Amino acid sequence: MTEPTAAPLLEISHLNTVFPTRSGLVRAVNDVSLRLDRGRALGIVGESGSGKSVTMLSVLRLLSPPGRVESGSVRFDGRELLELSEREMTRVRGAGIGLILQDPMRSINPTRRVGDHIAEGLRLHLKLNRRQARARTIEYLGMVGIPRPAERVDDYPHQFSGGMQQRVMIAAAIACEPELLIADEPTTALDVTIQAQILRLIDNLRTELGVAVILITHDVAVVGSFCDEVAVMYAGHVVEQAPSRTLFTDPRHPYTLGLLRSAPEDDTSERRRLVPIPGMPPDLARLGDGCPFAPRCEFADDRCTSSSPMLRELEHDHWLSCWADVTAETARVPAAAGQEET
Amino acid sequence: MSDAATNGQPLIEGRNLTVHFPAGATGIPLFNRQHNVLQAVDGVSIAIHRGETLGLVGESGSGKSTLGRALILLRPPTSGEVLFRGEPVTAARGAELRTLRRSLQIVFQDPYGSLNPRARIGDIVAEPLIVQKVGTKAERTARVRELLEMVGVSSRLVDRYPHQFSGGQRQRIAFARALAVNPEVIVCDEPISALDVSIQAQVVNLLEDLQSELGLTYLFIAHDLRIVEHISHRVAVMYLGKIVETAPAAEFYRRPAHPYTRALLRSRPTLNAVRSGDGRRATEALGGEPPSPLAPPPGCRFHTRCPFVQAERCRDEVPELRTLRQGHHVACHWAEQILDGTIEPRQEESAAPQLQLTRNGG
Numbered sequence: 001m002t003e004p005t006a007a008p009l010l011e012i013s014h015l016n017t018v019f020p021t022r023s024g025l026v027r028a029v030n031d032v033s034l035r036l037d038r039g040r041a042l043g044i045v046g047e048s049g050s051g052k053s054v055t056m057l058s059v060l061r062l063l064s065p066p067g068r069v070e071s072g073s074v075r076f077d078g079r080e081l082l083e084l085s086e087r088e089m090t091r092v093r094g095a096g097i098g099l100i101l102q103d104p105m106r107s108i109n110p111t112r113r114v115g116d117h118i119a120e121g122l123r124l125h126l127k128l129n130r131r132q133a134r135a136r137t138i139e140y141l142g143m144v145g146i147p148r149p150a151e152r153v154d155d156y157p158h159q160f161s162g163g164m165q166q167r168v169m170i171a172a173a174i175a176c177e178p179e180l181l182i183a184d185e186p187t188t189a190l191d192v193t194i195q196a197q198i199l200r201l202i203d204n205l206r207t208e209l210g211v212a213v214i215l216i217t218h219d220v221a222v223v224g225s226f227c228d229e230v231a232v233m234y235a236g237h238v239v240e241q242a243p244s245r246t247l248f249t250d251p252r253h254p255y256t257l258g259l260l261r262s263a264p265e266d267d268t269s270e271r272r273r274l275v276p277i278p279g280m281p282p283d284l285a286r287l288g289d290g291c292p293f294a295p296r297c298e299f300a301d302d303r304c305t306s307s308s309p310m311l312r313e314l315e316h317d318h319w320l321s322c323w324a325d326v327t328a329e330t331a332r333v334p335a336a337a338g339q340e341e342t
Numbered sequence: 343m344s345d346a347a348t349n350g351q352p353l354i355e356g357r358n359l360t361v362h363f364p365a366g367a368t369g370i371p372l373f374n375r376q377h378n379v380l381q382a383v384d385g386v387s388i389a390i391h392r393g394e395t396l397g398l399v400g401e402s403g404s405g406k407s408t409l410g411r412a413l414i415l416l417r418p419p420t421s422g423e424v425l426f427r428g429e430p431v432t433a434a435r436g437a438e439l440r441t442l443r444r445s446l447q448i449v450f451q452d453p454y455g456s457l458n459p460r461a462r463i464g465d466i467v468a469e470p471l472i473v474q475k476v477g478t479k480a481e482r483t484a485r486v487r488e489l490l491e492m493v494g495v496s497s498r499l500v501d502r503y504p505h506q507f508s509g510g511q512r513q514r515i516a517f518a519r520a521l522a523v524n525p526e527v528i529v530c531d532e533p534i535s536a537l538d539v540s541i542q543a544q545v546v547n548l549l550e551d552l553q554s555e556l557g558l559t560y561l562f563i564a565h566d567l568r569i570v571e572h573i574s575h576r577v578a579v580m581y582l583g584k585i586v587e588t589a590p591a592a593e594f595y596r597r598p599a600h601p602y603t604r605a606l607l608r609s610r611p612t613l614n615a616v617r618s619g620d621g622r623r624a625t626e627a628l629g630g631e632p633p634s635p636l637a638p639p640p641g642c643r644f645h646t647r648c649p650f651v652q653a654e655r656c657r658d659e660v661p662e663l664r665t666l667r668q669g670h671h672v673a674c675h676w677a678e679q680i681l682d683g684t685i686e687p688r689q690e691e692s693a694a695p696q697l698q699l700t701r702n703g704g
Contacts, residue, residue, distance in 0.1 A: 047538040161631050191401040192565055196609035196627035203622060218539055225611035225621030249617050260613070262543035264572035273550070274572070276543035280508055 007078060008035040009179055009212050010059070015072035017051075017058045017236075024285035028054040028067070030236040030292075033311070038179065041206055041213040043223030043244065045259070046233035049281055052216045055233075056182050060097060061089050077179060094125035098173030098211075102185035104165035108157045115141070115153035118172045125176045140171040144201060163194035167201070174205060181205065184216045199226055220259060224248050229317075232256050235282050235292035238311060242318040251328060252320050254297045291323065299324040351428050352389035353559050354413060354446075354527050359386045359422035361408050365636055380635050382408040384583035385422070387663070390527070395553065395560040397574030397591070399567060399606070401632055404580040406563050410529040413561065414446035415439065426527075444474055447525040451532035453512030457504040463490070463515050464500030470522040489518040493548060510541035514548065521552070529561045534569065546573055567610055571595050576669070579603050582635055582643040585663060589670040599666055599677040601650045601687075602628075642675070649687035650680050 017029035029051045036042045044052045057063050059074050059081065074081040076096060084092065093099070101107045108117060118140060119133040128136065134153070141149035144167040157165055166186060173181055183202055187195035203226050206213045215227055223230050224244045231241040232253065240253035251257050258277040265272065279296040290305040291297070297304065303323050311321040365378040383405045390396045398406045411417040413424060415431065424432045426442065434442055450456040457466055467486045471477060477485065487497035493514040495507075504512055513533060520528055530549070534542040546569060552558055564570050570577060571591055578588040579602065587600040598604045605628035615624030630647040633639055639646050641657040648656065655661075655675045663673040679685040 047540065163631055191632075192567070192606055193401065193609050193628040194631065196611075196625055197629075199611075199625065200627045219611075220539075221611040221613050221616065221621075224613055224616035225625055244616060244621070245619050248613050259539055262540045264568045265613075274543035274546055276547060277540035280510075280541075 006038070008075075009038045009077060010034070010036045010214075011073075011075040012055070012059065013073045013075075015055065015058060015074065016070040017054055017063065017067065018070050019067040021285065026284045027287055028236050028284055029058060030287070032072075032233075032236070032238050034231055034238065034241075036180070036212055036214065038212055039206065039210045040229070041203075041215060041227040043227030043230040044214065044216045044233055045218060045220055045223050045230060047218060047281060049235075049284065050233040051236035052233050053184050054236075056099075056184060056214065056216060060093055060099060060182070062093075091125060094121050095176040096178055096180065098176070098178040098181045100166070100169050100173050100181065100183040100186045103189045104162060104169050105157075105189075107169060108165055110157050112156075113153070114155050114157060114160065114168050117168060118175050121172060121176050136175065137171075140175045141168070144168075144171045144174075145197070146171075161194075163190055163197065166190060166194075166198055170198075170201060170205075174209070174211065177209075178211065180212045180214065182214045182216070185218070186215070187222070188217070188219075195222075202226070220248070220263065232259070235287065236284060237292055237308075237321060238319075239293065239321045240319065241311075246318055250318075252314060252318070252326060253293075253322050254299050254324065254326055255293050257326065257328060258296075291321075297324075299326055350391070352425075353392040353394075353427060355387075355389040355425040356409070356413050356419075357387050357423045357425065359383055359388070359409065359412050359424070360420045361405070361412050361417060362420040378636055381583050381638065382635065383412060383419070384638075386580075386583075386585050388413065388578065388585065388588075390559055390561060392526070392559055393553070393557050394576065395562050395574045397570035397577040398561060398563045398580065399565060399570055399577065400580035401565070403582075403632060403635055405583040405635075406580050407531055409580070410448070410531055410561050410563055414448060414527060414529050415442060416448065440474070444523040445526045446529075447520040447523070447527070448529040448531060449513070449516050449520050449533050452536050453509050453516055454504075454536070456516055457512055459504055462501050462503060463495075463507070466504070466515060467518045467522055470519060474523050476523065485522065486518075489521055490515070492521070492552075493518045494544075508541070509537050510544055513537065513545050517548065517552070521556070524556075525558070527559045527561070529563070531563045532565070533562075535564065535566070542569065549573065567606060579606065582632060582638050584643060584673065585671075586644065586674070587670075587672045588663075589672075593670055597670075597681065599670070599672045599681050600644075600674050601648045601680065602644050604680075605647075605649070642673075650676060650685050651688075652676055652685065 012032060012034045015029055015032045019026040019028055032055055046052045058069050061081065069082060076092065081092065115137045118137040122128045122133040122136055138149045138153050141153060146152055146164060146167055160168065187198050190198060199222065202213060205211050215223055217223055227244050230244045230247045231238050232255065234255045240256050251260060261275040262277055264274065277296055282292055282295065289307055291308050294300040294304040309321045309323045311319050314320050361383040363380040363382055365380040386409055400406045408417060412419045415424060415434065419432065423430055431442055464486050467489055468482050471482045471485060486500060490497045490500065495511055495514050534545050537545060553560065562570065562573055574591045576588060576590050577594040578585050581602050587603045598607055608626040609628055611621060611625045615621045628647060633646055641659055642661050645651045645656040661673040661675050663671050666672050666677055676685055
């Protein structure tokens with residue numbers, strides 16, 4: 001697609017993140033490499049515990065101890081984030097990378113006025129004075145679609161609906177003009193019609209302001225619709241990555257296929273029985289040498305259980321980590337769908 | 343079972359159900375001066391036939407959970423009537439109510455919150471049997487094992503605690519508990535929303551299997567339109583306490599007539615659109631937010647957000663739920679004109695409010 005002439009905005013290479021726990025070392029992120037060019041949108045899909053959020057917290061160095069990055073590199077805008085001082089990192093978090101979390105009710109401080117959430121960053125990172133910060137806050141509130149922003153700036157969060165609170169969080173994340181916006185399940189807590197509004201807003205910010213976006217979600221249709229490229233994560237590994245249209249027309253990893261088959265098709269007339277992925281995700285403290293998906297994979301053989309496949313480029317921009325050569329055609333729904341959970 | 347189900351007497355029916363909550367109640371009598379009323383459910387009639395799954399969708403606060411609870415007598419309606427097997431049961435109390443509860447069960451959204459963390463799963467599933475004084479202890483133990491196996495949880499695990507199970511397994515246990523007393527109707531209140539995608543499919547399949555084996559009748563409350571389409575025979579949409587449209591599932595998804603239903607269906611991203619390379623454009627956002635149920639708009643409650651709103655009737659005349667064609671009911675004054683294209687949506691409403699996107703200083 002676009003020529004990789006310029007350096008990518010974000011380049012994650014061979015990232016490993018671990019959490020020491022009483023039941024052993026939990027390997028939450030395993031050898032993850034991702035890159036994102038300026039102004040583009042990357043989607044990360046996966047189920048809970050797949051490592052999609054921990055990867056982003058590692059990038060922002062917001063892991064709560066004892067979680068730590070064991071090895072790897074995160075280059076953002078030409079700088080190695082894992083080597084920055086805490087002070088420099090604070091600047092990156094404010095003005096370089098904006099973060100939006102799932103539940104606006106929890107990421108907002110209920111005792112502080114709505115505008116304060118935005119003005120704080122403006123004063124700290126852009127060194128604006130109180131008056132300038134307020135003016136800019138009102139401007140950004142208007143930009144994200146808050147009606148009558150000059151009046152609402154002094155409201156408290158409980159006076160806002162969930163969707164409006166999420167707009168405030170987006171305004172706070174973009175007010176310092178970051179190059180990258182990370183949105184971690186930004187619409188999961190919201191109603192369907194409001195979800196569409198927020199996704200539209202994020203997409204407009206990307207096209208109009210040129211902010212690159214990483215959208216983390218479990219909803220394949222959402223990433224497919226709003227991202228140029230999609231990475232599928234499972235048990236801390238990127239198992240497949242491709243431009244979104246390619247991924248959803250020609251999925252090649254058995255897990256990606258499984259995700260697509262376990263959700264109902266859109267607008268079909270016949271009622272097809274859903275095909276769940278049998279079993280459950282593995283215990284991340286007890287990952288063996290083999291492919292982490294092998295225990296649930298209908299195509300797994302000896303090689304899969306003994307050694308883990310590397311991410312390789314199948315075709316242009318389509319990356320896959322799987323030994324088996326599976327396509328949607330060869331993987332036609334088997335008659336017996338295997339046993340289900342337990 | 344689905345097609346025949348719509349004829350004859352409904353198994354369970356709500357007639358003109360209204361549920362009001364006193365609003366602004368602080369719990370401190372001194373401050374309970376204002377007598378605001380929240381109309382969670384406002385004059386809703388709903389009927390479900392034996393063996394049928396009725397999907398109920400709507401935004402949070404639209405009253406769908408309250409309606410579900412009123413229908414199975416967990417929440418006394420402010421007015422209106424519930425009929426079970428054709429008999430009025432709204433006034434049932436005491437022993438009569440306890441007997442009815444055997445037939446009317448519910449499964450909740452959050453399998454972490456709905457199972458007592460200190461009880462073994464065997465005791466959790468046995469509890470309805472004890473409350474209903476069913477069988478001897480030995481018979482109950484046997485029944486619990488049978489129920490667990492039926493929902494796909496090994497009966498060897500009866501002595502484990504809920505935290506030892508995954509979300510999907512807990513939801514299976516919640517179903518085993520609901521099934522213990524041989525219910526006929528189960529209200530499934532967002533039963534899969536808290537589960538991961540691959541696990542959702544397992545629970546949906548379980549629900550379908552149980553229905554065909556036991557002839558269960560479901561009210562399936564959810565906000566995921568794709569799952570509702572898959573599992574439901576008929577679908578009803580609620581908006582601010584009223585049902586605005588109800589139709590057989592296939593008709594509902596192919597020929598939605600109410601502007602709110604149309605907006606709901608258009609605001610969900612679909613993989614088909616992604617595959618044809620137009621995911622971004624295919625998703626349309628309905629503008630605005632649902633008004634407060636404390637002060638619903640006059641006339642049609644959707645008129646404040648409706649892209650088809652007309653100068654006549656919409657703002658001052660409440661649309662009744664009326665029959666559009668066999669089995670398809672809609673509460674919109676202009677449904678026919680919207681369906682045949684004589685009334686077109688206002689352009690500015692088809693997308694989110696246009697944003698002023700100009701970057702400061704560059």
